[in-house]
Amino acid sequence: MSEVANPRFSPGDKVRIANANPPGHRRVPVYARGREGTIERICGAFPNPEELAYGFDGLPKRPLYRVRIRQTDIWPDYKGSDKDVLELEIYEHWLIKA
Amino acid sequence: MATTDPDAHDHHHDHDHNHGHNHSHDPIEVAEGAGEYEIMVHAIKELLIEKGVITGEDIRKTLEFMDTRTPALGAKVVARAWIDPEFKKRLLINGTAAVAEMGIPMGDAELIVVENSKDVHNVIVCTLCSCYPRTVLGLPPDWYKSRNYRSRVVVEPRAVLKEFGTELPNSVTLRTHDSNADMRYLVLPERPAGTEGWSEEQLVAIVTRDCMVGVAVPKAA
Structure with missing residues (x-):
């Protein structure tokens, strides 16, 4: 891991996860694609797993964020508290300002 | 472990899955002998050693560490x-x-x-x-x-x-x-x-x- 020099997003920012379905090794679960949430924290910069998976070096490193999404925004008939959230890690190139 | 493990129950594959509990789950596979993935793991391990990427000692040490x-x-x-x-x-x-x-x-x-x-x-x-x-x-x-x-x-x-x-x-x-x-x-x-x-x-x-x-x-x- 290394520090992110110029993060595009800061904690609290509203973001949307791209609703894309590119082929290949992606670490964005399908349930999260197209969902809106807020940046919970910046995790650091890591080699891009989408490149690492195919034998490349994954460089330059990509900023990784934790995104907090309301469960009711993912599952319309979610059973629980309206405050329940799901948090997951999303690389910057999958995030769009919301 | 029955109280903490949704999948922990005796499972025999000589019957169908209507066996008295109403949750659905994937079959729990217990392979007899080496399965496809196990063979693949061994093949990759042998190749990595043969190509000098890692040594048998590296693998043993890692397993030893994980055991701790x-x-x-x-x-x-x-x-x-x-x-x-x-x-x-x-x-x-x-x-x-x-x-x-x-x-x-x-x-x-x-x-x-x-x-x-x-x-x-x-x-x-x-x-x-x-x-x-x-x-x-x-x-x-x-x-x-x-x-x-x-x-x-x-x-x-x-x-x-x-x-x-x-x-x-x-x-x-x-x-x-x-x-x-x-x-x-x-x-x-x-x-x-x-x-x-x-x-x-x-x-x-x-x-x-x-x-x-x-x-x-x-x-x-």
Whole structure:
């Protein structure tokens, strides 16, 4: 891991996860694609797993964020508290300002 | 383990699946002899050694190291955090650095510690595979890797927790953490009432693996 020099997003920012379905090794679960949430924290910069998976070096490193999404925004008939959230890690190139 | 493991029951494959319980799950495969994946693992291992990428010694040492990783390590981290507020602060800010203080390496991954309180409960999953804080907790239990747990705990976490005997009132916010990329997660449970004045060793004993994955909470009794 290394520090992110110029993060595009800061904690609290509203973001949307791209609703894309590119082929290949992606670490964005399908349930999260197209969902809106807020940046919970910046995790650091890591080699891009989408490149690492195919034998490349994954460089330059990509900023990784934790995104907090309301469960009711993912599952319309979610059973629980309206405050329940799901948090997951999303690389910057999958995030769009919301 | 029947109370904590949705998939732990005797399973024989010489019958159909209408066998008296009404939950659906994938068959639990117990291969006789080497299965396809096992053969593949051996083939890749042999190739890596043959090409000089790693040595047999490297593999043996890694396995030896993994054998020393158990939930007792995580329990020590939790008990220390309960006793030492300054350590707890460092643990929540930078989990990787804090566990390194206790001689626990994270390897290539980073550790995020999420804290339970009377208002917030945390539970960990890896929906894409079975990422788990192995250097802190050892190998993951089979249920953690099961499709049943991995798919359901994101959709209906409260129902899954209830199956583990953990019933949360709606006044408690539930945070489900999908370790889908480079971070690993450890739940810091709330120190239970009735443990005032306990020694660190006594505290360690009540912190189970399931508490640190977030499907259970520690009990004083």
